[in-house]
Amino acid sequence: MFTKVLIAEDLDTISFAIIQLLQKLGINEINHSKYCDDAFLKIKKALHDGLPYDLIISDLSFKRDHRDDKLTSGEELIEAIKKVQPTIKTIVFSIEDKSFRIKSLYTNLGINAYVCKGRDSIQELESTINRLCNNEEIIVSNEIERNLRTNTLLEIERYDILLLKSLAKGLTIEDISAEFKNSEIKPNGNSSLEKRVNKLKIYFKATNNVHLIAITKDLGLV
């Protein structure tokens, strides 16, 4: 079993339940951070002391606070941690259930497992921890696995997200074209941008720009 585990989770109710579970599993050293920055510090400290964590269980979204943290999301936290300790086992425990977002956690961040907060998630979390320390490297639920193979949904790339975000900020195609030229993002012609927006509208079955932003906001893309 794992011996030293860190929990990154802002909601006290949830971290309370996770800690209870870990204690039940007989884990010796359990630490908990309510803030991403704090979690990252603990990881670095432990590494520096020669007593690194062997598992991190992290949430994705953290509430804003009076503090202004450098790391504001689970994604950022994990990315930072992987840079200093690439071999640490990582479980993401979040309410997010959009499969394409979860997929990117595996492909871009290289997490080992994803457990979705829900009606029976404590049990799922328990079995996931057991399987992970049983030498299983990567644990993926069936639904996500199907999505990992097919590229259906993940042809939406960084470029599209940027475009959608610019639209959501109230910029016109003209504005976005100028901005993209400045940032040397290509393609950046008016016409190309229009075409791309049009593809997105077809893809998401939106009737106009307003509708498109409403849909992608709902999906958590923007």
Added chain:
Amino acid sequence: MFTKVLIAEDLDTISFAIIQLLQKLGINEINHSKYCDDAFLKIKKALHDGLPYDLIISDLSFKRDHRDDKLTSGEELIEAIKKVQPTIKTIVFSIEDKSFRIKSLYTNLGINAYVCKGRDSIQELESTINRLCNNEEIIVSNEIERNLRTNTLLEIERYDILLLKSLAKGLTIEDISAEFKNSEIKPNGNSSLEKRVNKLKIYFKATNNVHLIAITKDLGLV
């Protein structure tokens, strides 16, 4: 202290923590529902048996499921409960932090207290329960109280929400005008609708319709 409490909360991690708290407070009968419909049934059954609950602690948002529930949100659940048992004490325990949304819980649903899920919410929940059974009728946090008095944000009415939602569905002003005429919602002229949208844009500091929907989506208005 309360003797019979119902918890309506889908996430097992959170309900686990709440139950632990209630046990610590020495409450005899603690029940828990993961579904709104189920919670409502329990309330009715207890009432019918002459052993009604004297407190309900409810979440606001519940995950969708294979079941198709009649009641899908905490708002709907509380509204239904108040109809059959108006005197029951109600605490809403949710992650929602938009003050105008919380305000409507007090004014429209007549809840007794709101506790926001966060970094120290277990303690808050505990003190709220204590104050409630200590004959305090309504417990409002400072920030919300300020909002309850001033009408600043709540002049956004049902009409505006309807308008915003129609826009988010991809309808044009023309379409919305027709729809409003059908539903006998007034004003419904093209020009009036445009004017109203314009007011909303000024209010929310949006540069165009797309921006407006992005902003109000973020606020949870749509």
Added chain:
DNA sequence: TTTAAGTTTACGGGAAACCGTAAAGCGAGA
């Protein structure tokens, strides 16, 4: 009834979105 003030609607012109077509740019292979 008249006046005044506010609300709702009509209209018009310029800007941006929307949508198709065609030209220009670019890389791979013969």
Added chain:
DNA sequence: TCTCGCTTTACGGTTTCCCGTAAACTTAAA
């Protein structure tokens, strides 16, 4: 080098948005 195919860009016409002004209507007070 030339050709083919693909991507990117340019352009023009229609619709919708955007925003101001003015007319029509409603309501309330004089």
